[in-house]
Structure formats: C-alpha cells, structure tokens
Amino acid sequence: MKHTFATWHELAAERTGLAVGVAPSPKWLSAWGLPDTVGGAGTFCDIVLASLAGVAAVKVQTPFFERFGAEGLALLSSFFAGCAQRGTLTVADAKRCDTEDTMASYADLYLGEQSVLGADAVTVAPYIGVDATAPLFEVARQRGCAVFVLVRTSNHESAVQLSRDEGGRTVSEQVADRIAAHNRTLATGGRAGPVAAVVGAPPEAAAALLRRMPDTVVSLPGLGRPGRTVDQFRTVVGDEGGRVVLPISSGVLEAGPHGLADRIRQWQTVLRPMCPPGRSR
Numbered sequence: 001m002k003h004t005f006a007t008w009h010e011l012a013a014e015r016t017g018l019a020v021g022v023a024p025s026p027k028w029l030s031a032w033g034l035p036d037t038v039g040g041a042g043t044f045c046d047i048v049l050a051s052l053a054g055v056a057a058v059k060v061q062t063p064f065f066e067r068f069g070a071e072g073l074a075l076l077s078s079f080f081a082g083c084a085q086r087g088t089l090t091v092a093d094a095k096r097c098d099t100e101d102t103m104a105s106y107a108d109l110y111l112g113e114q115s116v117l118g119a120d121a122v123t124v125a126p127y128i129g130v131d132a133t134a135p136l137f138e139v140a141r142q143r144g145c146a147v148f149v150l151v152r153t154s155n156h157e158s159a160v161q162l163s164r165d166e167g168g169r170t171v172s173e174q175v176a177d178r179i180a181a182h183n184r185t186l187a188t189g190g191r192a193g194p195v196a197a198v199v200g201a202p203p204e205a206a207a208a209l210l211r212r213m214p215d216t217v218v219s220l221p222g223l224g225r226p227g228r229t230v231d232q233f234r235t236v237v238g239d240e241g242g243r244v245v246l247p248i249s250s251g252v253l254e255a256g257p258h259g260l261a262d263r264i265r266q267w268q269t270v271l272r273p274m275c276p277p278g279r280s281r
C-alpha cells in the first residue's frame with residue numbers, strides 16, 4: 001500500500017517518525033568532500049538515496065537545489081522520484097508564503113497532478129494569513145498530500161509568533177486553531193487532515209500546541225541539536241507518536257557520506273519506542 005501523510009500513523013509505526021533532513025548546502029557539500037556544484041549536489045543525493053531503505057520521509061530544503069537554476073530543479077525532481085521508488089514520503093521544505101492566487105500556483109508546482117516536482121508535502125509560512133494558503137489545502141486533500149504550516153519556529157527571531165491578540169492567544173495559537181478548524185472540515189475516515197503543522201517550540205509549549213491540533217500531523221524539529229534531548233521529545237510526543245514527524249538534518253548529515261546509513265539506523269532505533277507499532281492517531 002502506498003502511504004501518504006493521511007496514513008502517516010501506519011508508515012511511522014512501520015518505519016518510525018524519522019524524516020531525514022536533506023540539505024546540499026555549501027556547508028554540507030564541503031563537509032562531505034564534494035564540490036559546490038549541481039554535480040556535487042547530485043552525488044550527495046545519490047548517497048542519501050542509497051541510505052534511505054526503510055526511512056519514512058525526507059525533509060528537503062529546496063533552496064539548496066533551486067540555487068542551481070533549471071538543473072537544480074531537475075535534480076530535485078529526480079531525487080523526489082527516487083524517494084517515491086523507496087516508499088519514502090517527501091516534504092519540500094520551501095516555506096512559501098503569498099496571496100491566494102499565487103499560492104494556487106505553488107500548489108501546482110509542488111503537489112498538483114501535473115507537478116514537475118511531485119512532492120508529498122510542502123511547507124508554508126502563515127504570516128500573510130493562514131487562509132491565504134487554503135488553495136494548497138484543497139489540492140493536498142484531493143491528492144493525499146500535506147501542507148505543513150509553520151506554527152512556531154525555533155529561530156531567535158521568532159518572537160513575533162508570541163504576540164497576543166485581545167483574547168490573549170499568541171499568534172502561534174491562532175495559527176494552530178485555524179489549522180485545527182481546517183482539519184475538522186477536511187479530515188475524513190479517521191485519517192489525519194491535509195493541513196499539517198511545524199512546531200519548533202520548547203517542550204512544554206510544543207506539547208500544548210500538539211494537543212491544540214487533533215487530527216493533525218505535527219513536525220517537531222530540533223532533535224540532534226545541542227541542548228535538545230531525546231527525553232524532552234519523548235515527553236512532548238507522549239502517546240501521540242502516530243501523528244508526529246521528527247526531522248533531523250545536522251544530526252544525520254554530520255555522520256558524512258560513509259557514516260550516513262548507520263547514523264540513520266541509530267536514530268530509528270532511538271525513535272522506535274516513540275511510535276508503538278499499530279498505534280493509531
């Protein structure tokens with residue numbers, strides 16, 4: 001059976017919630033001894049693909065491909081096709097943000113039936129209004145894809161997300177509530193809705209946001225970073241492991257081309273108890 005993010009709980013139960021971070025940036029190409037060219041990025045992708053057996057998902061930072069122009073996009077498209085052959089879902093981490101008509105074109109580019117990229121999911125920023133991204137939600141629903149909306153990010157400049165409205169809700173909480181509302185309408189048959197969330201908050205805030213969005217797949221970045229422990233994540237996830245995606249970039253790429261496959265297996269071993277087999281959302 002081909003899984004989608006709507007059936008993430010089944011895929012994660014089988015393969016764990018790990019999403020391998022894919023970033024052919026100047027930094028990682030250099031660390032891997034590869035040239036900072038589209039050819040170097042191609043070799044990087046081949047090595048990653050060879051290490052993906054049994055991996056549920058990849059989270060791909062698309063600007064590191066786009067910077068190479070048409071050749072970079074062609075590489076991204078063929079990398080996604082390679083992932084699909086392995087049953088690995090693809091998140092295009094593009095963090096798009098625009099008004100409705102433009103977002104509709106992003107839906108065509110990343111998720112649509114004729115999409116040249118053919119991703120399973122794309123990330124969007126909600127600061128022009130969550131509902132401006134709604135054209136993507138409908139395409140995602142029709143095609144069994146997902147749109148990951150940034151609810152709370154981990155970067156130092158993210159304070160605006162904690163501003164409060166008259167009712168006392170933070171911007172992050174308002175975004176979370178819109179996501180929950182969309183999924184109440186769009187989720188069907190006990191599956192997760194097509195609107196997913198990215199929550200890079202500290203543990204307590206992350207757990208509260210996770211509870212605020214039932215029927216929603218939630219990506220929790222931060223594992224593998226200094227100061228973030230597996231125990232912290234275990235506490236946040238609780239028994240909701242069937243709807244959690246755990247993206248790890250630096251924590252896998254730092255193993256280098258020869259250690260990558262082993263590092264991925266090590267993370268899967270660590271993460272397996274967070275997603276009990278057969279557990280539903």
Ligand SMILES: O=c1ccn([C@@H]2O[C@H](COP(=O)(O)O)[C@@H](O)[C@H]2O)c(=O)[nH]1
Pocket residue numbers: 021061093152153154155198199200201221222223224225247248249250251
């Ligand atoms: O809150 C967020 C949301 C997304 N990111 C992205 O993750 C990578 C870094 O991943 P590591 O596993 O920590 O290396 C970063 O470049 C963003 O694209 C994030 O950091 N925080």
